[in-house]
Amino acid sequence: xxxxxQRGFVKFVILAVIAVVVGATSxxxxxxxxxxxxxxxxxxxxxxxxxxxxxxxxIVLATTTVPELSTVRGKATTEVITEQTVSIPPPKxxxxxxxxxxxxxxxxxxxxxxVIQPTLPAEPTLMVETSEQPKQTLLIGSARLVPFTVxxxxxxxxxxxxxxxxxxxxxxxxxxxxxxxxxxxxxxxKKLNANHQYVMRKPFTIKAGEMEEITLYGNIxxxxxxxxxxxxxxxxALIKVNIDSKTQAKILGDLPILGTAHIVNSSLTIGSxxxxxxxxxxxINKNIYINDTGIIFSAIRGLIGGSEVIDLQFFGFxxxxxxxxxxxxxxxxxIVYKSETQCYPADVDSVGxxxxxxxxxxxxxxxxxxxxxxxxxxxxxxxxxxxxxxxITTSYDILGLGQSYNNYLYSQGGELDGTQPExxxxxxxxxxxxxxxxxxxxxxxxxxx
Numbered sequence: 001x002x003x004x005x006q007r008g009f010v011k012f013v014i015l016a017v018i019a020v021v022v023g024a025t026s027x028x029x030x031x032x033x034x035x036x037x038x039x040x041x042x043x044x045x046x047x048x049x050x051x052x053x054x055x056x057x058x059i060v061l062a063t064t065t066v067p068e069l070s071t072v073r074g075k076a077t078t079e080v081i082t083e084q085t086v087s088i089p090p091p092k093x094x095x096x097x098x099x100x101x102x103x104x105x106x107x108x109x110x111x112x113x114x115v116i117q118p119t120l121p122a123e124p125t126l127m128v129e130t131s132e133q134p135k136q137t138l139l140i141g142s143a144r145l146v147p148f149t150v151x152x153x154x155x156x157x158x159x160x161x162x163x164x165x166x167x168x169x170x171x172x173x174x175x176x177x178x179x180x181x182x183x184x185x186x187x188x189x190k191k192l193n194a195n196h197q198y199v200m201r202k203p204f205t206i207k208a209g210e211m212e213e214i215t216l217y218g219n220i221x222x223x224x225x226x227x228x229x230x231x232x233x234x235x236x237a238l239i240k241v242n243i244d245s246k247t248q249a250k251i252l253g254d255l256p257i258l259g260t261a262h263i264v265n266s267s268l269t270i271g272s273x274x275x276x277x278x279x280x281x282x283x284i285n286k287n288i289y290i291n292d293t294g295i296i297f298s299a300i301r302g303l304i305g306g307s308e309v310i311d312l313q314f315f316g317f318x319x320x321x322x323x324x325x326x327x328x329x330x331x332x333x334x335i336v337y338k339s340e341t342q343c344y345p346a347d348v349d350s351v352g353x354x355x356x357x358x359x360x361x362x363x364x365x366x367x368x369x370x371x372x373x374x375x376x377x378x379x380x381x382x383x384x385x386x387x388x389x390x391x392i393t394t395s396y397d398i399l400g401l402g403q404s405y406n407n408y409l410y411s412q413g414g415e416l417d418g419t420q421p422e423x424x425x426x427x428x429x430x431x432x433x434x435x436x437x438x439x440x441x442x443x444x445x446x447x448x449x
Contacts, residue, residue, distance in 0.1 A: 128253025141223025149259025161244035173234025272305035275413035298390035298435035299374030308404035316356035316397035325352035327383025389437035
């Protein structure tokens with residue numbers, strides 16, 4: 001009995017050694033083959049089925065625990081093997097993924113639906129619009145170029161030919177306050193008719209896309225006549241614009257356009273400018289040789305009254321001879337004042353007959369003082385056998401501005417009505433001063449003997 005027990009104990013020891021070796025070997029290979037990310041199963045139990053104490057036990061080691069075995073001799077039993085836990089370091093903490101960021105959806109801007117209208121054909125149009133009107137002032141006896149109404153005319157799509165403008169006196173005032181009314185830089189001044197109107201009939205053209213400003217003005221009667229209308233306040237209105245029917249344009253605007261009503265004052269006296277003959281004038285009809293230069297064709301003298309200083313601003317001569325602007329050159333208008341002479345190039349109009357100069361900032365002539373004005377130029381060979389005759393058509397061709405009341409004034413001259421002999425003035429117009437006519441001649445030839 002004792003031997004059998006010893007023999008069994010030896011077998012048990014051998015089996016235990018074999019089990020330890022096999023388990024260690026299995027554990028080594030298991031650790032080599034398991035995936036790096038395999039989860040560790042904790043506290044897993046090993047069940048060993050023992051069929052006979054003398055038979056070889058199949059021991060399966062599936063975890064990292066080492067079992068303690070107990071035996072039951074003589075029969076097959078199933079026993080739960082007590083496990084020993086092997087300490088394994090905890091896995092590294094993997095930071096949780098960041099929370100999903102909110103996704104900003106792109107904003108889609110939807111363009112508004114644009115309805116394209118069919119393009120209508122452009123229509124020629126003259127726009128008639130009011131402009132900035134002049135400030136109210138006093139109407140003083142003999143004042144000239146007093147502005148009343150300012151209008152803008154704009155041509156659309158095509159050049160537009162304006163054939164006439166119709167002006168009407170309105171407001172509380174008499175027609176007799178005005179000597180004439182007119183349109184600045186367009187046509188001649190005229191008296192108001194029985195309908196209190198004036199029609200400017202000198203055509204002018206406004207270019208396509210351009211705007212022209214026109215000014216309606218009045219020339220005021222003399223101081224004595226004006227006294228009968230003291231305190232009245234007349235105004236001037238543009239009532240109608242007529243255009244060339246060939247243009248086939250329409251007129252858009254709010255007519256009539258009424259400007260400023262000025263107030264009559266007959267107690268004030270503005271300056272005066274009286275014209276007479278000048279010592280610079282040739283005084284006779286004479287021959288002018290071709291290629292002669294600096295020839296004085298016509299001259300006058302002006303005397304300023306004692307009421308105010310006059311700023312001389314403009315002078316104009318009309319060439320009524322047979323010569324054209326192509327037959328004379330280097331035309332200048334010169335002012336002689338206090339022994340000093342200032343000459344200004346003369347501009348000629350589109351007809352080639354009217355020569356005028358604006359004197360820059362003006363030439364101030366003192367109270368009671370005089371000045372001379374003459375026109376000069378060169379004779380060209382192309383003008384041979386033609387005449388040069390420079391007249392002053394109207395008293396309005398000499399323009400001065402009074403420095404005390406800021407009113408324009410025109411000149412006075414002559415004692416007789418109607419056309420007067422050469423070298424003389426008239427109380428009426430056309431011409432106001434009748435200059436001498438000069439002949440352009442070929443010149444003489446000298447052999448030198």
